[in-house]
Amino acid sequence: MSAPLLEVRDLQMHFPVKEGVFQRARKVCRAVDGVSFALRPGETIGLVGESGCGKSTLGKCIVRLHRPTAGTIRFDGLDLAPLSASQLKPHRRHLQMIFQDPVESLNSRHTVGDILAEPFLIHGLGDAAWRRRKVLDLLGKVGLPASAADRYPFEFSGGQRQRIGIARAIALEPRLVICDEPVSALDVSIQSQVLNLLLDLQREMGLSYLFIAHNLAVVKHVSDRVAIMYLGRIVEFAEADDAYRDARHPYTRALISAIPEPSPHRARERIVLAGDVPSPINPPGGCPFHTRCPHATERCRVEAPALREVPGRPDHTVACHYDLV
Amino acid sequence: MSAAAPSSPPADVILDVRNLVTTFDTDAGTLTAVDGVSLQVRRGRTLGVVGESGCGKSVTALSIMRLLPQPMGRIRAGQIIFEGEDIAAIPIEAMRRIRGGKIGMIFQEPMTALNPVHSIGRQLSEVFLLHRNRDRSEALRLSVEMLTKVGIPSPEIRVSEYPHQLSGGMRQRVVIAMALACSPSLVIADEPTTALDVTIQAQILDLMRALQRDLGMAIVLITHDLGVIAEMCDDVVVMYGGRVAESGPVDRIFRSPSHPYTRGLLQSIPRLSTPRKSRLSVIEGMVPGLADLPPGCRFQNRCPHRIDACASQPTLGVVSSGHEVACHRWRDLPVAAEVRS
Ligand SMILES: Nc1ncnc2c1ncn2[C@@H]1O[C@H](COP(=O)(O)OP(=O)(O)OP(=O)(O)O)[C@@H](O)[C@H]1O
């Protein structure tokens, strides 16, 4: 098996929370609270979990938009976590991020051509004519006409803007792209176009993806392996088909059973979880899921389960004290 | 939906929208957001309205409620017959009594329906005071009862709390409590779970189903999620570009979709059963804006089956009883291979 491209170990991102009239940071928001995983070259890892569980924060730590409060992020063997902005610069081109909202992530005062040429400029690559050629090349790759270069982002539809965002992310031929909800804001009929594009680019360019989404069917479709997050931690990690067919964590099972399937009258048992996701500012002790878990015992209330291998399945880990049937 | 009998719809139809046309006056001229939409809601049943962003789902709902933004929005034509009365034509004061009374509403973002400066109890009581002429203490008692019904834990404590103290899921429960306070016979829910997480969505959908079973209200459920439609609805209306593309009982729409748009949608969504990393089928092109809609069939510029006739507006074809499609070519299309289930 090849060496991992990315190896995240005990990653932690605790944000100070200001409260009270004096605005003193007294509490912390444990947005990412001890995450470890490794991503292989060319692989897609899907990251799912409910709002606020720390998916975007994890992604932003990896591309170092955040400086994690603890842990290591080994990319191609080098730990990015402690690097300063200037130390990071030569590595940034290998790690890119695509955001949910293509509108917000594009500077609307610049033409699409300028937006796409910018990564080359920043890295001092080529002359104007070479950059122009690269821009047209990129537009072709993401299925936009060459004329798009002279127009502005607001002149495009959501799906087209997401293509522009993708073009910018792949400009420097990165090795890893963090896709943070890249199709969530798009219409159903446009989602599949963008998903196909991401899959094509992966094949052509050998990209690796960390694919963040809350739509489990979408995540399963694009991923080789899937990590399920809850309150800042990974609670289950498995090969994508296994994560759905053979989920071991009660949260994963509830999440899967909650997906409304587009087939009417399909008889099935739904696990409806009681209550809300607790706040990462005041997470419950013991297993973070115990407050909503239908199987919770006294042990779960006091002892946090570590990620462990599912017996007989080396590539499937789960953070639960019990082996559920 | 035969236009020939405008007098009395079948007895079990509680809401009968006929050829609704709604326009907006804008700087760019008059835009037709809803262009001849007809739909029927059966008593105690759930009608789903599905379609992509901008296809006119919310404007249809706002038209029914007579809540179009003023003065730009206007119902230009059509009838909205609710329990036998054309509520598109009644005075706005009469409509106010129906809203929150016989017709309840649930919107996507619960905060838009809730007043941040008033307690939950006060807002719920308001409904009982306004529509039921109860006194304050009785209204408060009924409010607590209603909160219990929608599954809010410790409702006696929650009544004195404010919306910001509740989670998104809890707020939506409060909005549902308000919508159901006066035992409406119809509830219009516009994307009631879109802003919520899947596990919370499952709770809310479960709640709506249970309440419908107990209280018997009809529901118009607007969503762009075909999964939600499949799980919740008896009948479906598929909208595209301000018009109805196809409508019918939910299993016929999913099992034998007849409009190329419905087929395209159903085929393009990844499902848990789709082979991983396989290419998804797509609907080419993009959703046009209102000003760019082609004349004739709205879907023609994205349709793989387009012919010259599509330049004229198709009439409704009857696929089977209750299943109608607005397509010139539905008879010519290969029988939809039973869409993957
Ligand atoms: N810059 C920040 N400062 C303080 N708290 C933050 C910051 N960014 C995120 N958080 C908090 O960290 C937690 C995790 O947020 P994050 O955005 O990573 O969640 P997510 O899983 O991406 O959710 P969503 O699905 O809604 O995008 C949340 O409680 C959030 O409020």
Ligand SMILES: Nc1ncnc2c1ncn2[C@@H]1O[C@H](COP(=O)(O)OP(=O)(O)OP(=O)(O)O)[C@@H](O)[C@H]1O
């Ligand atoms: N106040 C307004 N002025 C002008 N046009 C409007 C106004 N409100 C809505 N529209 C237009 O009417 C059309 C239908 O909008 P509507 O809100 O009904 O869409 P929708 O189907 O509910 O979409 P979504 O899924 O995004 O909620 C859109 O093209 C929209 O731009």
Ligand SMILES: [Mg+2]
């Ligand atoms: Mg996020």
Ligand SMILES: [Mg+2]
């Ligand atoms: Mg809407």
